[in-house]
Amino acid sequence: MTAIASLLSPRSVAVIGASSDPRKTAGLPVRFLRKHHFPGAIYPVNPRLADIDGLTCYPDVAALPETPDVAIVLLGAARAADAVRELAAMGTRAAIVVASGFSETGDDGAQRQRALREAAGAMRILGPNTIGLVNVTDSMTLAVSGVLEMDRFPVGAIGVVSQSGGVLGSLLSRAAARGIGLSKLVATGNEVDLEIADFVDHLADDADTQVIALYIESIRNGAKFRAAASKAAAAGKRVVAFKVGRSEAGAAAAASHTGALAGSDRMYDALFEDCGVIRAEAFGDLLDVAAALATGRLPKGPRVAILTSTGGAGTLVADSLNLAGLQTPHPDENTGVRLRALLPGDFASMDRNPIDVTLAGLQPAVLRGAIEVLQDSPTYDAFVIVVGSSGVAQPALMADAIDACLARSDKPVIAYVSPHAPAAAALLTERKVPAFAAPESCAVALAGMLHARTWQPPRPDFRLRSAVVTDPPIAGSLDEAAAKALFARYGIQCAHETVVTTAAEAEAAARAIAGPVALKILSGAIMHKSDVGGVAIGLSADGIGAELEAMRAIVAARTGHRIDRFIVQETIADGVELIVGLRRDNLGSAILLGLGGVTAELYADTALVMLPLTGRLSREQAADLPRKLKVWPLLDGYRGRPKADVDALTEAIVAFSEMAAALGDRLMEAEINPLFVLPAGRGVRAADGVAILR
Numbered sequence: 001m002t003a004i005a006s007l008l009s010p011r012s013v014a015v016i017g018a019s020s021d022p023r024k025t026a027g028l029p030v031r032f033l034r035k036h037h038f039p040g041a042i043y044p045v046n047p048r049l050a051d052i053d054g055l056t057c058y059p060d061v062a063a064l065p066e067t068p069d070v071a072i073v074l075l076g077a078a079r080a081a082d083a084v085r086e087l088a089a090m091g092t093r094a095a096i097v098v099a100s101g102f103s104e105t106g107d108d109g110a111q112r113q114r115a116l117r118e119a120a121g122a123m124r125i126l127g128p129n130t131i132g133l134v135n136v137t138d139s140m141t142l143a144v145s146g147v148l149e150m151d152r153f154p155v156g157a158i159g160v161v162s163q164s165g166g167v168l169g170s171l172l173s174r175a176a177a178r179g180i181g182l183s184k185l186v187a188t189g190n191e192v193d194l195e196i197a198d199f200v201d202h203l204a205d206d207a208d209t210q211v212i213a214l215y216i217e218s219i220r221n222g223a224k225f226r227a228a229a230s231k232a233a234a235a236g237k238r239v240v241a242f243k244v245g246r247s248e249a250g251a252a253a254a255a256s257h258t259g260a261l262a263g264s265d266r267m268y269d270a271l272f273e274d275c276g277v278i279r280a281e282a283f284g285d286l287l288d289v290a291a292a293l294a295t296g297r298l299p300k301g302p303r304v305a306i307l308t309s310t311g312g313a314g315t316l317v318a319d320s321l322n323l324a325g326l327q328t329p330h331p332d333e334n335t336g337v338r339l340r341a342l343l344p345g346d347f348a349s350m351d352r353n354p355i356d357v358t359l360a361g362l363q364p365a366v367l368r369g370a371i372e373v374l375q376d377s378p379t380y381d382a383f384v385i386v387v388g389s390s391g392v393a394q395p396a397l398m399a400d401a402i403d404a405c406l407a408r409s410d411k412p413v414i415a416y417v418s419p420h421a422p423a424a425a426a427l428l429t430e431r432k433v434p435a436f437a438a439p440e441s442c443a444v445a446l447a448g449m450l451h452a453r454t455w456q457p458p459r460p461d462f463r464l465r466s467a468v469v470t471d472p473p474i475a476g477s478l479d480e481a482a483a484k485a486l487f488a489r490y491g492i493q494c495a496h497e498t499v500v501t502t503a504a505e506a507e508a509a510a511r512a513i514a515g516p517v518a519l520k521i522l523s524g525a526i527m528h529k530s531d532v533g534g535v536a537i538g539l540s541a542d543g544i545g546a547e548l549e550a551m552r553a554i555v556a557a558r559t560g561h562r563i564d565r566f567i568v569q570e571t572i573a574d575g576v577e578l579i580v581g582l583r584r585d586n587l588g589s590a591i592l593l594g595l596g597g598v599t600a601e602l603y604a605d606t607a608l609v610m611l612p613l614t615g616r617l618s619r620e621q622a623a624d625l626p627r628k629l630k631v632w633p634l635l636d637g638y639r640g641r642p643k644a645d646v647d648a649l650t651e652a653i654v655a656f657s658e659m660a661a662a663l664g665d666r667l668m669e670a671e672i673n674p675l676f677v678l679p680a681g682r683g684v685r686a687a688d689g690v691a692i693l694r
Contacts (some may be wrong), residue, residue, distance in 0.1 A: 002478065003124040003671070004194070004202045007094040008135050008184055010069035011040045013142065014092070016083045017074035018044035018060065020052045025098070025144050027073040029132075032141040043068055061086040063660050070094050072132065074141055076161035076693045077101030077112050079130065085119035094194075096119070098144055100143075103190050104129055117192050130189030131165030133173065136182045137208040146171040154430065156181015157294045159203040161196050163188050164216035171215070171287065179426030180291045183209045195220060201228040204235045212569075213276075213290040214241040219309035222271060223613060229275035230457065238293045238452050243268050244282040266608055267583060269588045274610035276455045278448045287447035289439045291434040297412040298453040299381040302326045302447060305374045306354035308386035313355030315419040316439040317384050320519040324443035326450070328353045335377040342369045350377035369399045375409035382412040383605045387424065387435070392417065395424035399431045406432065412449055412542030414440050458621055460612035461654070475693045479524040480567060483689035487672060490659040492652050494686040495676070497569035509568035510541035519547055520554055520688075522565040527690055532558045538569065544568065572685055575676030576634050576644050578626075580653060582660045582670040589619060591657050593625040603668070605630045616661045622653035635677060649677045656659070668692045 006496050011032065019026035030052055033042055044052045047059040058064055061071075061083060067090050077099045087095055102113040116128060126133065128403060132143035136153045147169040153176050162168040165187040176180050183208065186199050189677040196214060202211045212232060219225045232239050246265040273281045278293075280286040304326050308314030318328050336351045343357070343366065357370055374383050387398055402413060415435040417425045425435035436442050474482055484494045498509035499522060510517045521534035527537050533554040536547050552563050579596035582589060594606030607628035609621055626632055626649060652675065660667055669692040677683045 002202070002334060003093045004198060005355050006069045007124065007126060007194075008133065008186075008202075009097075009138055009140065010142075012066065012070075013038070013040065014045060014061070014064060014068035014071040014087070014182070016045045016071055016087075018049075018052055018057065018347065019048050020046075020049055023340050027052075027145075028148070029074070029142065029491070032143065036139045036141050036148070038140055041068075045429075061090065064090070064493045067091045070096065070142065073097045073099070074144075075099065076671065077109070077128070081112070081116045081119040082125070084125070085121075086114060086122040088119065088484040092123055094124040094126065095188075096126045096130060096132050096142055097192075098130060098132065099127075100129040102128045102192070104113045113190060113192050114451060115435050120193065125193040126186070127189040128164075128192060130187045133184070133186040135184050137184065145172070147173045150176060152176070154179055154181040157181070157183055157210035158213055158214045159183045159199075160185045160205065160215075161188065161195065161199045161203075162370070163191070165189065165213055167215045171213070172681065174460055175287060176226060177422065178291070179429035180287060181294070181430075184435040190320065191220065191367045192548075192621070194492045195224075197221060197224040197228040200225070200232055200239065204228065204237050210237060210296065211290045211293045212237055212239045214239065215286065215455070216241055216243045216268075217245065218383045219268075219271070219587060220369050222585075226271065226275050226588065226610075226613070229277050230498065231274040233455075233457060236291075238327075239275075239277045240276050240280055240286060240289045241272060242283055242295065243284040255612045256554070264585065264587075266606070267590055269589045269607035271587050271611050274458060276452075276457065277574075278451050281444070282450075284441070285444045285448075288434075288436060288445050292412070292445035292449050295412065295432050295434060297382075297410055298449050299412050299446065300453065301381040302450055303379060303381045304327055305331075305377070305380040305383035306586060307370055307374065307383060308354045308356055308388070309358050309390065310385060310386060310388040310418055311354070311356055313416060314356060317386060317416050317442055318354055320439040320443040321384075321446065324447045326443060326446055329379055331355065332377065332379045335373060335556045337378055338373045338376075339370060340669050342366050344448050357623065364397060364401045367398070368405055371413075372408060373400065375405065375411055375553065376673065378413070382414075382446055384446075385433075386414065386628040387421075387428070389419050391527070392419050392421040392424045394516060395421070395427050398424070399433070399617045402428070402433050403431045414442055415443055429481060456614070458609075459618055460615050461618040473571075475522040477527075478691045479525045479531075479565075480520065480523070480541045480688055480690075481522055483670075483691035484686055486691050487656070487659070487686055487689055490662075491655045492672070492686050494685070494689075495569050495572060496593065497567050500548075500566050500568055501564055503548050506548045506566060506568050507541050508542045513568065513570050516540065516571040517544065518567075518569045518571055519544055519549065519551065520567045520569065521563045522567050523561060523563060525561060526555070529612075529688075534563070569687065570686060572676045572678075575678045575685065577629075577674035577675040578649070578677055580656050581672065581673070582656070582667065584665075584668065588613070588658060591625070591653065591660065593653060594629065595631045596668065609658055611657055614661070616658040617654055618652055619650060622657070623650045625653060626650075644677040645680045645683055646677070647680075648683040649675075652686075663693070666694045668694060 015029050021027045022031045044057045049057040052059050071087050088558035146342040170188040196542050203212050207301040301398045308641040415428045502505045516538045518537045579594045581592040588610040590608045592608050607625050671690040672686045
């Protein structure tokens with residue numbers, strides 16, 4: 001048995017610092033273990049007490065009659081490390097440290113947290129600053145949350161891991177009130193040792209858990225999380241995450257646009273998409289999507305039928321579904337015929353969607369018949385049943401009618417309870433028909449189910465071409481010419497240009513290019529050249545010399561840098577300007593593609609994909625990126641515009657990712673902006689670039 005398995009299902013528990021006062025935090029663990037009938041041994045430890053609630057109380061850890069599987073440490077931050085050290089020395093497998101006052105409080109607390117980790121040695125630690133955990137499957141509580149005063153928790157297939165103890169208690173109470181069954185709940189707190197990824201990895205193997213819901217403040221180790229979430233996906237376990245703090249812009253890289261465009265929250269989007277995690281956009285969505293996924297039913301497509309006994313509520317649901325990208329088509333001819341046969345006379349609304357059975361009243365036979373017709377219909381992949389006031393008056397009748405039909409089909413069935421009727425909604429949810437109090441929740445749940453059905457793990461290309469050079473002889477912040485030389489070594493075609501130092505050389509270079517040219521300063525210290533007057537376009541050979549000298553003076557005045565080198569570059573007039581960049585942070589590395597040029601940050605039209613842990617992007621991954629952009633129609637021949645060379649763009653993205661993979665952590669930052677995508681058959685041109693090498 002692993003340490004985490006022991007933590008979730010211990011045979012014996014020591015409670016260090018236990019109190020005999022059940023109203024105090026230190027008195028809760030023993031009380032809750034007894035209240036929820038923990039079958040193992042409970043060993044309270046407190047030198048001032050002889051017993052607690054009839055249990056022998058031991059003066060210290062050394063006096064315990066056996067080595068406990070798990071210990072809950074209720075001592076303050078200053079004393080917790082000593083207890084942890086004693087427990088580790090006697091062979092305890094895991095300890096839960098409840099106290100706050102560690103890294104969340106500043107430098108002194110961080111030092112205490114490091115001491116706590118050292119004291120634990122090989123023993124695993126949950127916390128500190130945690131409320132603990134609840135194993136709902138086995139009715140086992142190792143927590144100090146007042147929510148555990150509840151007498152009963154619905155048992156189900158959703159495991160919950162939260163970095164906030166308060167949020168964990170909130171989710172447990174909300175789930176219980178709504179009839180949503182849970183399996184395991186863990187609050188990871190400061191994560192001095194065990195973190196979210198460890199529990200995702202464990203729950204991927206847990207037979208009682210089919211859906212994993214996460215409340216995330218930050219992910220410390222992106223590679224570890226990717227591995228755990230990917231393991232869960234491979235095991236058929238769906239992961240739903242709510243990431244708090246998404247309004248923060250994150251630390252933008254100083255040298256490139258990519259840092260700002262691929263802020264920390266965008267990196268979470270890319271990470272979650274890479275490993276199949278469904279991102280909850282709002283806190284309430286976390287339980288809504290998890291409850292829908294826990295039914296084990298996934299739609300084969302986006303087409304949804306709405307069966308309602310109240311027209312207004314049906315319209316609300318239809319609007320929400322359509323806004324979420326789901327479809328509400330009218331019944332096909334055969335489905336319409338079967339629906340009309342359920343009611344006497346002419347009932348035209350059976351030919352529309354929502355399908356309104358208001359005139360039938362609450363007749364179980366009609367309701368069951370309509371559900372069966374929709375289950376059989378080839379037009380629909382899922383359906384929503386609107387429960388109106390009449391259904392709320394007899395919730396069991398409605399639940400029974402739906403429940404009787406579930407075995408007939410594997411199509412998802414969810415309910416929108418139109419009046420405020422939490423008891424009716426909870427009854428439906430307990431019957432495996434997730435019920436929601438808002439029409440928007442129906443849309444969110446079905447969209448999450450569809451994502452779970454359609455998501456496919458990425459298939460990266462683990463090959464690296466033999467011509468790749470992994471040890472460039474340059475380092476530091478490269479100037480534009482050196483950066484583009486690096487890109488060219490990986491097969492990315494660059495604009496035609498010449499490096500010059502004098503006005504005469506600039507005039508000669510402009511004549512050789514034959515046409516309007518651009519003049520740019522060349523400096524590894526100044527990355528955003530246009531911001532300081534370091535770029536001029538549309539120049540001719542006759543005027544470029546004077547422009548060079550003027551530019552030299554302007555940049556020196558604005559920056560204090562004397563510029564000795566310049567680039568004379570061909571003018572590219574018929575391409576779409578894009579940006580290709582690399583973003584690295586603790587979550588991993590991502591390749592960014594977006595609308596480029598000087599307005600890249602203004603429009604922020606971007607798409608990201610995580611770079612494989614080893615290898616480059618596959619051609620399929622690279623080809624999918626531009627199709628995610630709002631500017632994609634410009635590449636695809638918008639309003640008669642020539643189609644762009646998307647194949648060449650795809651190859652350039654693959655090559656850029658290959659460079660990032662080959663150089664690894666040596667390549668701290670890289671960006672091509674703009675990358676001109678020329679008309680089909682003419683390729684791409686890198687016109688400017690940034691690269692920073694360790």
